Amino acid sequence: MMKSKWGLIITLTVVMLFTLAGCGKAEANTETTVETTLATQTTETVATETMATEAVASKLQKIKDKGTLVLGTSADYPPFEFHLEVDGKDTIVGFDIDIAQKIADSIGVKLEILDMKFDGLLPALTAGKIDLIVSGMTPTDERKQSVDFSIVYYEARQTMLVLSKDAADLNTIEAFDGKTLGVQKATIQEELAKTVFTNSKAKAIDKIPNLILELKTGKVDGLIIAEPVGKQYANANDDLALNGIDLGSEGGSAVAVQKDSGDFLDAINAAIQDMLDSGEMDQVISDAMLLSEGE
Numbered sequence: 417m418m419k420s421k422w423g424l425i426i427t428l429t430v431v432m433l434f435t436l437a438g439c440g441k442a443e444a445n446t447e448t449t450v451e452t453t454l455a456t457q458t459t460e461t462v463a464t465e466t467m468a469t470e471a472v473a474s475k476l477q478k479i480k481d482k483g484t485l486v487l488g489t490s491a492d493y494p495p496f497e498f499h500l501e502v503d504g505k506d507t508i509v510g511f512d513i514d515i516a517q518k519i520a521d522s523i524g525v526k527l528e529i530l531d532m533k534f535d536g537l538l539p540a541l542t543a544g545k546i547d548l549i550v551s552g553m554t555p556t557d558e559r560k561q562s563v564d565f566s567i568v569y570y571e572a573r574q575t576m577l578v579l580s581k582d583a584a585d586l587n588t589i590e591a592f593d594g595k596t597l598g599v600q601k602a603t604i605q606e607e608l609a610k611t612v613f614t615n616s617k618a619k620a621i622d623k624i625p626n627l628i629l630e631l632k633t634g635k636v637d638g639l640i641i642a643e644p645v646g647k648q649y650a651n652a653n654d655d656l657a658l659n660g661i662d663l664g665s666e667g668g669s670a671v672a673v674q675k676d677s678g679d680f681l682d683a684i685n686a687a688i689q690d691m692l693d694s695g696e697m698d699q700v701i702s703d704a705m706l707l708s709e710g711e
């Protein structure tokens with residue numbers, strides 16, 4: 417912009433000088449210069465417009481070109497996503513994985529799964545290390561400032577996991593006054609501990625199995641957890657139980673993608689809507705529950 421402006425000023429000065437000098441030959445040369453400048457400007461404008469259109473349309477195309485959809489998830493969350501030995505091999509399964517597989521199939525690419533800490537998922541997505549998060553993630557307003565979300569595919573309530581021997585006593589918010597709660601780091605449960613359990617301490621830990629250990633060893637007195645997840649852990653551990661407290665809805669689960677993902681987010685929503693309409697969603701959820709109970 418600066419260049420062409422200066423070019424124009426110099427050109428005009430040259431035109432004026434030569435016009436004053438009455439030199440016809442130089443004037444012809446000057447005209448050529450002006451035309452070149454204009455031509456360059458037009459090309460630049462066209463190039464910028466083409467790039468902008470490509471950036472919007474290319475998200476889905478980029479994934480197709482890559483041939484793989486990279487999923488980020490925190491596989492400590494049965495029945496959403498968890499580790500299971502399948503034919504002697506450690507495998508990540510669960511209904512979030514089925515949803516991600518469905519999305520990959522609808523795009524026509526392979527699914528690659530990266531198991532991470534829950535608090536590492538959003539940074540990995542914004543940095544472009546993963547293409548999407550399917551991890552029972554709640555679409556909160558705070559998160560919406562940095563990423564976009566699909567439609568909600570599942571809703572759960574929140575409750576608490578305690579030692580079985582405490583289940584009858586530790587079952588109100590006040591019962592935890594002066595006690596310590598365990599929550600997964602960077603989750604809405606961590607938020608809930610601060611806002612609802614104002615007289616309790618909260619300990620935030622990155623992976624749920626580590627929280628379970630804290631509970632079993634008495635370092636924390638209860639875990640705030642989504643009800644279906646707590647149920648799976650209670651089933652798998654005789655010394656743990658849900659205390660029956662209802663801490664409200666956890667706001668639903670949705671798929672997260674980078675902002676302005678355009679046609680990629682459209683494809684995700686279409687796959688989810690299809691699963692909801694056809695009954696496949698209910699099916700993968702109940703299959704995953706059976707699978708994690710059978711562990």
Ligand code: ARG
Binds near residue numbers: 492605
């Ligand atoms: N729904 C909660 C949130 O979005 C917890 C999700 C935890 N997910 C997991 N895979 N550990 O904050």
